[in-house]
Amino acid sequence: MPRPGQVKSSGGRLSDRIALGVLTRVFPPELVDEVVAGCGRTEQRSRLLPARVVVYFVLAMCLFSGQGYEEVARLLTQGLERVRRWDKPWRVPTTAAIGRARRRLGPEPLKVLFDRVCRPVATPETTGAWYRGWRLVAVDGTVFDVPDTDANGVFFGRPGSGRGQQRSAYPQVRVAALVECGTHAVFAAATGPLSVHEQQLIPGLLDRLEPGMLLMADRGITGFGLWQAASATGADLLWHVRKNIVLPVLESFDDGSYLSEIVASGDRDRRAPARVRVIEYRLEGRGEDIVYRLITTMCDPGQAPAAELAALYHQRWEIENTLDEIKTHQGGRQLVLRSQYPDGVEQEVYGFLLVHHALRDVMHHAASEAGLDPDRISFTRTLNAARRHVTGQAALSPLTTDPGTPSHSP
Structure with missing residues (x-):
């Protein structure tokens, strides 16, 4: 007592x-x-x-x-x-x-x-998360500055110097991620040294793709092998490609798109070409028109008209907003991770991703209860x-x- x-x-x-x-x-x-x-x-x-x-x-x-x-x-x-x-x-x-x-x-x-935790969170009723029954997702990469310790410098490396510039003061860890566009939920991620390009990290994310998803990617995500691996998951693809890629016209469609094929590079690579549909459109820029070229696995114009896919592609930028939320808002401006050693950096990166996913899950729950688009919160x-x-x-x-x-x- x-x-x-x-x-x-x-x-x-x-x-x-x-x-x-x-x-x-x-x-x-x-x-x-x-x-x-x-x-x-x-x-x-x-x-x-x-x-x-x-x-x-x-x-x-x-x-x-x-x-x-x-x-x-x-x-x-x-x-x-x-x-x-x-x-x-x-x-x-x-x-x-x-x-x-x-x-x-x-x-x-x-x-x-x-x-275990991080999955797409949108339900069929979630506003802004779908296109004609496809769940909209995007893939991209980013880097985080990490403390300038010997261990981090040796393992992660620093970005190269530009003309007249010194090398960065901080080593950097590279991160690739899959994001659900409508909710900003990160549901797959991989980390690596700066010398490992994001295209080398993305294959480790593809097992999270599934039929019914539409994966969007910017022109930095290229490669015949990566396209084949991503499409083999059953997900559909809508990727921005560089204008120097040769895309022969095999069949033209009434909506302005056309059927083409992409091939593996290299004389010894004898893999069969991949059939794609090409959508070209112009955006008015500052005093000039910018031509965009998209390729997609959705080869039937009736299933996905070219004008709709061109308008839809801007949803890919939601992954840029997601990464900004993590690095700028959650982490603070000029974020430098605090971990002094590589294992700690990896632990910390996943900590940031987990917290962000939890916040986005809370936001989706609140939006669903209020009947709102999650972007309104x-x-x-x-x-x-x-x-x-x-x-x-x-x-x-x-x-x-x-x-x-x-x-x-x-």
Whole structure:
């Protein structure tokens, strides 16, 4: 029985109640524990930073980008500490202890969690996510600056210098991603050194494609082999190609498009040509017309008229907006990742992608309830609401049996 003036302990460890506020709906503790166990990261002894807490910490540091390690740890626990007493109080770990815990965890649990959680989220009723029954998706790549350490510099490399310019001060990690255009949900990703072109990373994403998807890509994504591999998934393709590619006219259609074929390059490559349909159109630029050429696997003009596909292609830019949300809004302007070593960089990249996917899932849920296009909901406002929710999560412990994990939207 507590003495007068004391608050009775609620029992248990505070670390068992650490969660991510509203985002815990997407990353419930039982799923995190399952992933941790499957990756062989379950602790053999009690630690100040058990593996589940470290997973939530990595996600939190990607939600509160720019905050120091110890401050992120305080933000994760301050709501719980404010209203409860614990049998086993939890002191804020030092920066060094958090760094060691991240290294013990490694990138694998974050990658597995990404594979388990991150899927396209649009339903048939989602506005702006579909074209005639096709789910609109896009592929592209980007780079993140990483700290200038010997380990990062050797593994990732730096961008080459231009005329009269020095090499970049920061090494860079390359990331390729598949994004659902209508919701901005990233549902496949791969990382690599800067020397690995995004075209070399994209084949690792293709197993996430399926029939009923329409994959759009910019002219930087080229290659006969990549086209064949992507179309073999059953997804349809709509890609922008360079104007120097030879595309003979095999059959002209009334909508202005024509049937053609693309061939593998190289004298020794004897693979059969791939049949494509070509759509050419002009966009008025600043004092000049810009000619676009698209190729598609949809060879029937009645199934997908040329004018509609030309108008549709601008949806590919949604992946650019998605990457900007992650790098500029979530990460902050002039983002440099904080990890000092390559495994930590990979872990951190997947942390950013996981948090972004959770935010976009929350936004889609809110849009669906309101009957809105997800584009009508502000990403920045949702991000700020999620941050506030983490610091006020005391009544939303993932181990309580009353309201359960939070499911309401900001």
